[in-house]
Amino acid sequence: MAHTATRRYDVVAAVRKFTTNGHTNGSEKRPSSDEIFGEDTFNIDIMRQKLPKDVFNGLIATIELGKPVDPKIADIVAVAMKDWAMERGATHFTHWFQPLTGSTAEKHDSFITPNSGGGAIARFSGKELIQGEPDASSFPSGGIRATFEARGYTAWDVTSPAFIMKNPKGATLCIPTAFASWTGEALDHKIPLLRSMEAVNKSAIRALKLFDVKATKVYSTVGAEQEYFLIDEDFAYNRPDLLLSGRTLFGAKPPRGQELEDHYFGSIPDRILSYMTDVEEELYKLGVPVKTRHNEVAPGQFEIAPIFENTNVAADHQQLTMQVLRTVARKYGLFCILHEKPFAGVNGSGKHTNWSLSTDTGMNLLEPGDTPHDNMQFLFFCAAVIKAVDKHQDLLRVSIATAANDHRLGANEAPPAIVSIFLGDQLEKIFAQLEKGKAKKSETKDLLGLGTPVLPPLPLHTGDRNRTSPFAFTGNKFEFRAVGSSQSISFPLVILNTIAAEAIDELADEVEKHLKAKKTLEAALQEVLQGVAKAHKRIIFGGDGYSDEWKAEAKKRGLYIKNTSLEAFEAFHAKKNAALFSKYAVLNEREWFAREEILLDQYFKTINIEGETTASLAQRSILPAASRYVRSLAETLQALKSVGSSSKGLEKSLKEATALLDGFKDALEKLVAVNADEGGETLNSKAKHMQSKVIPAMAKVREYADKLEKIVPDDLWPLPTYQEMLFVK
Helix, strand or coil: HHHHHHHHHHHHHHHCCCCCCCCCCCCCCCHHHHHHHCEEEHHHHHHHHCCHHHHHHHHHHHHHHCCCCCHHHHHHHHHHHHHHHHHHEEEEEEEEECCCCCCCCCEEEECCEECCCCCCCCCCCCHHHCCCCEEHCCCCCCCCCCCCEEEEEECCCCCCCCEEEECCCCCCEEEEEEEECCCCCCCCHHHHHHHHHHHHHHHHHHHHHHHCCCCCCCEEEEEEEEEEEEEEHHHCCCCHHHHCCCCCCCCCCCCCCCCCCCCCCCCCCHHHHHHHHHHHHHHHHHCCCCEEEEEEECCCCCEEEEEEEEHHHHHHHHHHHHHHHHHHHCCCCEEEEECCCCCCCCCCCCCEEEEEECCCCCECCCCCCCHHCCCCCHHHHHHCCCHHHHCCHHHHHCCCCCCCHHHHCCCCCCCCCCCECCCCHHHHHHHHHHHHHHCCCCCCCEECCCCCCCCEEECCCCCCCCCCCCCCEEECCCEEEEEEEECCHHHHHHHHHHHHHHHHHHHHHHHHHHHHHCCHHHHHHHHHHHHHHCCCCHHEECCCCHHHHHHHHHHHHHHCCCCCCHHHHHHCCCHHHHHHHHHHHHCHHHHHHHHHHHHHHHHHHHHHHHHHHHHHHHHHEEEHHHHHHHHHHHHHHHHHCCCCCCCCHHHHHHHHHHHHHHHHHHHHHHHHHHHHCCCCCCHHHHHHHHHHHHHHHHHHHHHHHHHHHHCCCCCCCCCCCHHHHHHHH
């Protein structure tokens, strides 16, 4: 019977023998990041070299100032782009877009076109650059497109640079594009994101005129930290739950997890560091400005983080980062897991999305300066964010509502599902002063002495960090910490940009109203800021977001508390929300409600896949292993009795194992029954069935399975264990 775990043992042995030889060599000279940065992108420097001056200037006006692109220049750009791509080994091109699946999509076409002489010639026209036509019925549309209505369009996004994706046999020119239906509705994340960026730009420019700031463009800027797990890919291939659902549906807690707190920022293993180095090189070539790499809190968990970019480009680069993390992992025999909660009992993974506003002149509108109490411009924009978050807690909550994130929020250092803002001591005190009248002082930045002359005194920040806050001010930006690790950041940013645009406009309206009443700008701002401090102080919280006291306090404050995604989806039906997106021309009503249907469908299908996988794995792997163990105990006990002997300990073990096996089988039968019932005809009823019936049934099967894992002999247990996956590198 020992053969049942042979594959598991073979995997562990193979992992122990793995070396990075043949992949990277620490002694070899590697190109510096500045030498390779952007070499595989059709960036501004390349365009300046390859394009006529007037064509180049036209594109720059579109990229930097948002002016309409001139279709007449498309043929010139297409030829230059094709020549550059072919010089770098490209044989095909694709319109690279982001449908509402949350991932990316591409259809490759060759540059080669047959000619009249029986040969072929490489061609790429302006028409092919500007527009593509994928099948729109085969992507999620939320009812906007039916199966028999297949036509959809991809449209060249000039503001995001084209890039080369290489493979062992060649390369492909990837052109970032938007994706719309034949009737013009947005079928992707990019179109509403670009619309929301324009909305916040217009609102911010209007507000800056009050402060006599000469800016022609305001960008929302983003830097999204990406957390992920790495395990040996042979472990993953022997875990059908990981392959099909992205997370482990079974797994007993090992004797050691993250209790010793020794993994966070710890020394990075050679195999992982080599992998990280290759990931960074690939991303540098694609122009992705990754800056930070480190071990995260949970064993086997890591993080990569970029510096800030224009939001649209940052969103594209974030999708590329996930793709590169996965593809490079295979070179090292690793499996990259981006799920929010792949392993129970240890930290899940998030995508801390750092957001700010900057002008084309380089001014960060959320930079407080040395004396934030009298920096009225900063206080105005900070107050607008506070107002926006408080007024639209429901929208921020729904923007991070997924079946996967439900496992993560509120557990193991992830922020809770209750939306609140952490400002830090300094700003919290300033807004408390504003509530009473005028802010009169800021906390000074002292030096922190470390008690020995050999260590330098450190500049002491005026506020601590709060890892339990879902939305935290962190110096000159807000960090939306609740975004899930597998999500596209675009939908949360669409919402954040739009609610910020509305709040900026509303505060600007109030200031202008006071100015018309002959008040000075300072007096007008003072009154408006005081109003925000009074009306929206409930959203500001600097304490422990995990505590039961905060949950009770949040309810007392009247905050929006929705613990599950299905509850959060109710936000789609609040009249203020559809009206908001319509007002700012970000999403029309049809596009808005389509997203609810898509999210409901994804929720239902995600849990359905998990339920079916749990049943299959339980029936085909765990049940046979547990049955063999019970049979072996029974046979051993029978053999003892046949020679006139007995064992109370063995009898007790058999009784306990039999009880667990019976409980497991009963739980499995109930899961199979609820899996067979989809819960109704509507998406809403199906999703509710998954939440109320399938999820509890899965949990019960797992409860018994994890107890069985702790008593079934190691040579019988068929699945790679948490101990092996998280600690064997």
